[in-house]
């Protein structure tokens with residue numbers, strides 16, 4: 001039977017790809033021999049690791065891909081290796097002749113694969129491949145693998161079936177997904193939307209391309225290995241104005257070249273900001289996502305808005321926007337999380353009044369392990385203050401192991417008699433709570449943008465899987481119980497995106513002072529609603545995917561990642577309960593005095 005695989009989509013693939021690279025095929029043969037020898041002396045678990053590394057190594061040798069493909073067993077990027085269309089053609093009768101151990105072929109989506117040398121290294125075992133020898137294995141393949149497996153093992157393809165055209169396309173960088181509900185409605189053909197202009201659409205397109213081409217391969221590799229984001233990537237984002245954009249609208253964007261002119265800094269508003277947050281979340285790498293300058297996003301605004309000396313402010317901002325220095329926000333402590341007022345880190349003035357001496361600890365500081373500057377909440381004489389502390393004598397950071405990737409750089413920070421110039425005070429002494437609170441709305445709103453986009457990716461994954469997975473003789477989606485789950489998931493995501501856009505529209509049009517008064521509550525409730533949605537989705541998605549939803553490699557890897565990490569957003573930036581309470585308390589504040 002010939003099916004249209006759903007993990008990949010639509011038509012017309014592989015048009016602009018380079019010719020086959022012979023060196024790759026030769027390397028494959030050598031490595032396959034090596035693999036045979038190795039595999040026979042190892043257990044299945046080691047074999048899985050070995051296969052990934054061997055293929056990665058030969059991919060590197062053939063210069064098909066960069067350093068992105070080095071160690072990760074299951075790291076695959078549909079953009080990392082481009083495939084060449086096999087030029088040779090075969091008849092199905094010819095394929096049927098290759099059913100022996102020495103010559104084992106099969107057909108997947110009209111492409112002929114020679115699996116003779118791969119069979120012993122196949123992570124799913126040898127016997128399953130012998131069962132499909134000489135046959136069309138399209139249905140069997142897509143029942144068990146992601147499309148990107150074929151991209152990774154493209155060198156096994158030796159030709160196509162005469163007179164047939166592959167149905168599957170590998171999504172190209174920048175493509176919108178054709179899967180229903182996989183994109184927010186404003187990006188779906190025939191749907192109108194009042195909020196987005198041409199400038200938003202230009203930004204979305206440019207960012208999608210940037211993310212797919214540049215960010216995704218690095219994100220996937222870092223997420224798996226725990227490596228921090230590379231300086232090359234930071235430099236590239238700086239050059240493209242992406243670091244500037246991460247802070248949201250403002251003067252810091254004026255005159256900056258944003259993604260080669262896709263949008264003018266002066267016209268950048270909160271819908272542009274929403275697009276940046278949502279497009280970046282599509283890498284489905286929760287730890288890396290935070291490791292990608294999240295500390296700067298939530299911390300640098302305090303410098304821009306509260307530094308007193310313009311020249312000093314410019315020096316700090318320039319060094320961070322250029323990617324030369326990394327900055328993070330250091331507020332939470334073992335003693336105080338959402339309860340900011342409970343901070344215990346102290347800053348005491350020296351007798352000459354020129355410095356503060358800082359002592360204390362900070363916990364869960366995102367990006368802290370690799371940061372140069374710490375925007376730090378401290379206790380001063382009569383209240384809280386905020387200081388920019390530079391890494392130096394007395395400052396130490398230790399990584400904290402969390403349930404997401406060490407790529408986030410989550411750290412425990414100790415300040416031991418650290419001498420900080422008084423010029424590094426941000427805002428007024430003892431009135432630091434205003435500095436800390438000033439960015440909370442934006443921080444929470446950004447998290448809401450990202451979290452809802454990741455939830456949408458989960459809806460897409462579940463729809464595709466339910467459509468292609470065959471159990472009990474039919475597709476999963478043919479089971480009413482699965483359709484009920486999908487209905488709930490889609491509704492929750494769409495409702496939250498609509499609410500997000502309504503709030504974003506207010507942010508674009510409401511003066512900042514009024515925002516503090518009228519939007520803190522709704523943003524708190526919105527974030528709570530979105531993280532509750534993530535909770536429902538994680539639960540339902542694992543039920544739909546079964547064991548694969550709990551497996552870090554293979555088909556269900558995104559579901560597993562989501563289920564393991566969705567809780568971060570319900571804690572960071574204010575716990576769900578605190579934010580819900582804030583929303584209701586703000587409503588009570590605005591309640592009419594007269595009883596109704």
Ligand code: HEM
Nearest residue numbers: 113123124128129132137140141144145146149153554555
């Ligand atoms: C070009 C052909 C094939 C390649 C390159 C290939 C590659 C892989 C890889 C890399 C995995 C590890 C899991 C993942 O990353 O998804 C895997 C697993 C597996 N493969 Fe294949 N495979 C091929 C064809 C087939 C066919 C035709 C069948 C079945 C008839 C099959 C059955 C399996 C099974 C049962 C697993 C284990 C799946 C699981 O643990 O959920 N494979 N294969």
